[in-house]
Amino acid sequence: MAGNTFGQVFRVTTWGESHGTAIGATIDGCPPGLPLSPEDIQQDLDRRRPGTGGAASPRKEPDKVEILSGIFEGVTTGTPLTLIIYNKDAHSKSYNNLKDIFRPGHGDFSYLLKYGVRDHRGGGRASARETAARVAAGAVARRLLAFHHINVLAYTLSLGGIDAGNLDFESINDNRLFCPDSDAAERMEERIKEVKKEGDSLGGIVGILASGCPAGLGEPVFNKLDGDLAGALMSIGAVKGVEIGAGFMAARITGSENNDALLPEGFASNNSGGILAGISNGEPIIARVAVKPIPSISKPQQTVNLDNEPVEIKIGGRHDISAIPRIIPVCEAMVCLTLADHLLRMKTLDWFPEDFEIDEE
Amino acid sequence: MAGNTFGQVFRVTTWGESHGTAIGATIDGCPPGLPLSPEDIQQDLDRRRPGTGGAASPRKEPDKVEILSGIFEGVTTGTPLTLIIYNKDAHSKSYNNLKDIFRPGHGDFSYLLKYGVRDHRGGGRASARETAARVAAGAVARRLLAFHHINVLAYTLSLGGIDAGNLDFESINDNRLFCPDSDAAERMEERIKEVKKEGDSLGGIVGILASGCPAGLGEPVFNKLDGDLAGALMSIGAVKGVEIGAGFMAARITGSENNDALLPEGFASNNSGGILAGISNGEPIIARVAVKPIPSISKPQQTVNLDNEPVEIKIGGRHDISAIPRIIPVCEAMVCLTLADHLLRMKTLDWFPEDFEIDEE
Amino acid sequence: MAGNTFGQVFRVTTWGESHGTAIGATIDGCPPGLPLSPEDIQQDLDRRRPGTGGAASPRKEPDKVEILSGIFEGVTTGTPLTLIIYNKDAHSKSYNNLKDIFRPGHGDFSYLLKYGVRDHRGGGRASARETAARVAAGAVARRLLAFHHINVLAYTLSLGGIDAGNLDFESINDNRLFCPDSDAAERMEERIKEVKKEGDSLGGIVGILASGCPAGLGEPVFNKLDGDLAGALMSIGAVKGVEIGAGFMAARITGSENNDALLPEGFASNNSGGILAGISNGEPIIARVAVKPIPSISKPQQTVNLDNEPVEIKIGGRHDISAIPRIIPVCEAMVCLTLADHLLRMKTLDWFPEDFEIDEE
């Protein structure tokens, strides 16, 4: 069974290749009556668009979204929403020289072994371009969450080994990297320039904060909220690690240090990251993801061709230096999709009829 | 939609509470003809049994598994396998004093807010006892994988802040902690004793190694193998972080350092952890999980009762000091279930009829 | 993917073979707070029990159900309910003489070709005994529906070619066949005796009436309520046809005859069977199913053995003459499961937060 569908109730199927006609997403299960316009979606897409700075690829995609179905007179109808983004600026030919070579760190090798056929144009379905469809679908989920006063925010915690220190969330939009520490952001930009000259690339860490979540989201045992978030975030191409709350630090402290005491006014700390036994507890949900460096680099690399002969490869083309910051709205999208799905799933517990009285029994 | 089912083709549903009549698992989609006996399953269950050492709870559960269906004359029939383990040594009453109090670090609070009803006996469905059913089901998956020469191994990498150094996988069974560094294991045991005296508990890090996996496992885009593994592992109660391959380290190095070069004789390194673009590449699959300290501690803690009044709590009863080592077979089980599922999912790509010739077109 | 799970939100997995240790059902997605006792379930099981009359097999199964999980202090907790029925009176040996022979009209042939292995003891998973687990799970769904004042009733419309005429639903329990025409019921019983002497068996038609359903159940386009009901009912072993509302009669009349006029006081007729465009309209839901004759007959039949040699077979053992009336609670169960699932699915449309105001936009 193929894996292009996400969610159980708010159910998104994405499709499309980097260098095909279009990419898109179909959302089945978006409830009726939600006010929605293409602009609501465009806003999020614009944040992940390439070509917005020194770390970004110069590929110019307007990434203009159209809603093909599921809307009537400005609100959702309860029928499937199809969002489409046409591919405009795809230079398929620049990939022709790569069609017999496996790029290190890319899916070329594993895809060919899996499918026996290979769409070599820019990675096909394995391209980061696929994430535009996630962002589009995530924007609809974000809209639903907004009415419930749930807000999802991702930001740069670390890039190229430079960590953000004093987090000032007010300043997130003051720099291109969505980093809550503007001083660190400057040093990150310098590191980017440095590495660009070397023909290399950088990884980093994205922080995630979801505030306003009600208690009760998440389903025991295999669809715990943290389990579903981890699966959602790790399904983003470049992600190699996910932490919730105290994360790997929790492995090194004691129970008395890690447990969050309950006080009459609420939890005294939030090492749990807002999730206890897989179910949200009303505290902010906190996660971090490790993002690997972009594998396409112009530095020479050792690889093999289809005949398993050694080849040296230098990847030209238009590539970002780091998946950060463009991965940030993608992380937000996956969290929005997960939360919206669980919010609707939780509705199925409210089975009680209006005249329910337990004493009737 | 409730979340007690795992997998798409090899599909496991677990059920049962810590202090109910029994716990169990139903596997729908185990293919026919697999040789299977209760002993195959018992072997794995015995490894997670409580009461096997200083860090373990003294609750004595024989955890004897019975196969209620799906087997005939020693092989699976292709119909659902139901595995059942009766609860024997459950002391429900020892939880009576806790029934009006929220234990810090436990699901008491979030479960009550979600469901409106609470089974306070030992955590009910949120208890670690639930993982016995995972281990039982995982043992069936492991059996299927064994015929494909796929082996899944988990081990202690770190406990209570003490890290394993020189990993000698031959020595894993030489110590109770399944630690590939016996010297470190001894120091971990000392740390356990120390913390036990303090009435506290410890977290740690589990390493996972799956060898023999064919290339091609995993489905783009939302069911990438790493995504599904992360979701599976994070769905284990105590897990707060998951890394694949280089994991969080990948966030701090450059692309040229992180990319695994391809040589005619294979990959030169394995920072990818055996997974490229979400699909296995034939290298060993490598993961690590962060395990939080057991939340039940006898040290006094601040919490509130159902009336939101402050209460001091000391949790007695029979509790482990660390989820390690008992969580190790649980991690293995979740990896086995994920791999078996993807192994069978991949079969659906082999659609070609025997007489298929593309030239016929 | 195996097919032992039914439903999307109210999700039932059944398991167990006719002559194994036990059969059972696990319900994941039953909401919390539903008052439920074993007696609620036993009641429905008792109605399908064998040995209750001239048409029924003399196999005596007490079919006593136990609830292994998901209940605490008399109400459901929201965690999986596991229902188990142990097999007591299974005479596996009486099937030994059949183990190399394909019984006409049975699944012996198709199962062997599918799975390569065969559990010949009484049909294994293909046995009608499997339906006891459906009835048990259906009883929980019925309980949920009862609180919503939804009532599901099945009855004998035709048996052995004898049709019920004047339907008097008050008299349904006056005869063993749950036939709303007691005179017809008497003639059906005579037909049964006649055919029993001949060593043959009989089919019939079951009518179904679900009253009290709210409008809005059913999901376009592939999970229309009539589509899901048809799939659910046709999944019962002996069923060969399903009609909704006017059914096959609708194929022979005109639009003006078939359309149900809407009047201010409601629909003028119910040819739609309570379902318009796949969604319930608030009228009673009406269906009919065709039940084939029991294939196990003592009359000699032509068949082949595993070596494809011709064999004459006379099936002894304990078999019913007709699947009616025992199939009646099974039909009810499948309708209850379908309606409960759609009732809970509909809850996911109620996404509106308490403070929702469209003018905010």
Added chain:
Amino acid sequence: MAGNTFGQVFRVTTWGESHGTAIGATIDGCPPGLPLSPEDIQQDLDRRRPGTGGAASPRKEPDKVEILSGIFEGVTTGTPLTLIIYNKDAHSKSYNNLKDIFRPGHGDFSYLLKYGVRDHRGGGRASARETAARVAAGAVARRLLAFHHINVLAYTLSLGGIDAGNLDFESINDNRLFCPDSDAAERMEERIKEVKKEGDSLGGIVGILASGCPAGLGEPVFNKLDGDLAGALMSIGAVKGVEIGAGFMAARITGSENNDALLPEGFASNNSGGILAGISNGEPIIARVAVKPIPSISKPQQTVNLDNEPVEIKIGGRHDISAIPRIIPVCEAMVCLTLADHLLRMKTLDWFPEDFEIDEE
């Protein structure tokens, strides 16, 4: 959970409204390497196009399909196929006069009660236009089946009360109604003309024959092949009844008459319709579906408006007299989708590794 997805492995999601921008289908799970061109799909779409005869609506839709993704160099890649058909000849305004009125026999009433919002333009998602997407997706499934020498054929068995008698399948394409009895087809055409003058409409019965199916398709117990076919066929808007094999006739004969004897050369008859215990047995699969008359008629009808006031309605616009013959390729599509899905599902049973030897145990 919304219901716009069909299938488990070969998984189709359709979307789009009658009078929106476009309709389409996304297929996730179509295996790689399948030769496929837009013409393969167009062929089936052309057969369901409106405006091809006296019974058909004069709405002229070229229904030209485009493949937006999932194809590279003439074969499928294993990634999602998206098929799109733009709506060209939609006269939304002709529905404006209906926007406050519930059309009898239509989904207007049930949709409004379900969703609270209503897309009144031509029925929105409830329109028969939705079936074009099914036909497009079904054409891909048909292509997969063709390589396995499986052929699916639907035809007119009855229309307006006139039954086909001597079935000559060679002559099916000799008449516009795909009726295997050309004499009957002529009388059906006369009946259509007659009823057209009266401003009324007609129902009928479609026969279905799938030949070449291997034994083993279908999954016990809830996804029996007949169960899934019934669900698939009943999910087509106008269908009110489904029979498999002997169908309702089986309810009136005895076991000795209904059972299909097995002879060394094969089954002596096919009352089972090619399905035993829910699993195909290698015989042709036979089904029949009852199609209700088109509800849109120009004859005056009683109905109510949104204010529940009585209204007389005469439906103008461009409507067919009968869903037959245009429903025929839709029935074929649903059967193709069901069979392709089960064909791929069956692959998951072939788990045996190449070196499997049971003696190794």
